[in-house]
Amino acid sequence: MRITVINGTEQKGCTFHLKECFLSPLQEGNEITEFYLPGDFPHFCLGCKTCFMQSEDRCPHAEHTMKIWDAILEADLLVIAYPVYVSGIPGQLKALLDHFACHHMVHKPDKGMFAKRAVILSQSLRSSNRTGQREVENNLTWLGISDIKSMGFTLKDSYLWDELTQKRIKKIDRTVRKMACNYRSIAPTKKSIKVHFLFAISKMMIQKSLKNTCTPSSDAQYWRSQGWLS
Ligand SMILES: Cc1cc2nc3c(=O)[nH]c(=O)nc-3n(C[C@H](O)[C@H](O)[C@H](O)COP(=O)(O)O)c2cc1C
Structure with missing residues (x-):
């Protein structure tokens, strides 16, 4: 199994x-690729829309985006781990997810995403983890992932791992x-009802866009090339 x-x-x-x-019970026999933000992805989306209008490999940050996107495509399991910042996700994670907007269902979804599973791990000092998890879940669903599980912890005692009680560490570790x-x-997962629904809505939108123009958009051309427009 490949894990990114x-x-x-x-x-x-x-x-x-x-x-x-x-990762500890998954180390043996699996290929694990890790990225650390912001070091491995030190960019904000510039809003140039090149990825929408042309393709993602023309993105000014393609050197970094493509490396991470390819590793996601190769993975059977995607793990996203982050600390809660200001009750939500950290900016560096948002910046990365923004760069994948071109792969959302309404643009150029990759069929490789439909069989994947994802795990979201988060922790905060005291805030709820749900706001951030919902945002990441929503992103991953629009990318076509059907099986997404989230797990979050509120540390309560301290935001320094070494200052947490052994009892707390053991409980987190066990869970x-x-x-x-x-x-x-x-095994590869099947498309969930939600992903089926988003795909159907996106298809309708692409078909409608084709009726209103003689020049198909880059997204419509992509959908056609995938054989998704009958
Ligand atoms: C900039 C910043 C903002 C944070 N905002 C919150 C917050 O809104 N609520 C909360 O409970 N913890 C917050 N924390 C604590 C983190 O969620 C986390 O518990 C802490 O950074 C320890 O994680 P780390 O060792 O992986 O960095 C924040 C931490 C940082 C650095």
Whole structure:
């Protein structure tokens, strides 16, 4: 199995330990590729729309985006681990996800995404983890991933891993490892009802756009090339 991990921070702190706990039962026999933000993706989307109008490999940041996107496409399991910042996701993760907007269902979805699974791991000091998780889940669903599981922790005692009580660390470790064991052997997943629905709506939008113009958009040309427009 191939696993691609996006780490939403370069700190070797709580997020890092959470992710390491998750990966520990999956180390053997699996190929794991990791990226750390913002180091491996130090860009904001410029809003040039080149990815929409032409293609993603023309993005001014293609050197970085393509490396991460290719690793996501090759993976059976995608893991996104991040700390909650200001009750949501950290800016560096948002900046990366913005660069993948061109692969959302309404633009150029990649059929390789439909069979993938994803896990979202997050932690905060005290805030709820749900706002950020919903945002990442929403992004991944629009990218075509059907099986997405989220797990979040509120640390409460401290935001420094070494200051957490052994009892707390053991509890986090146990819970995350248990979740990871579900991914020891995974089969490709089927499209969920939600992904089917978003795909159908997107198809209608693309078909409608074709009726209103003689020059098909880059998105419509892509849908046609995939054989999705009958
Ligand atoms: C800029 C910044 C903003 C944060 N905002 C929140 C927040 O709104 N709510 C919260 O509970 N924790 C917040 N935290 C704490 C983090 O969620 C996290 O617990 C802490 O950074 C430890 O994780 P790390 O060791 O992986 O960096 C924030 C931390 C930083 C650095």
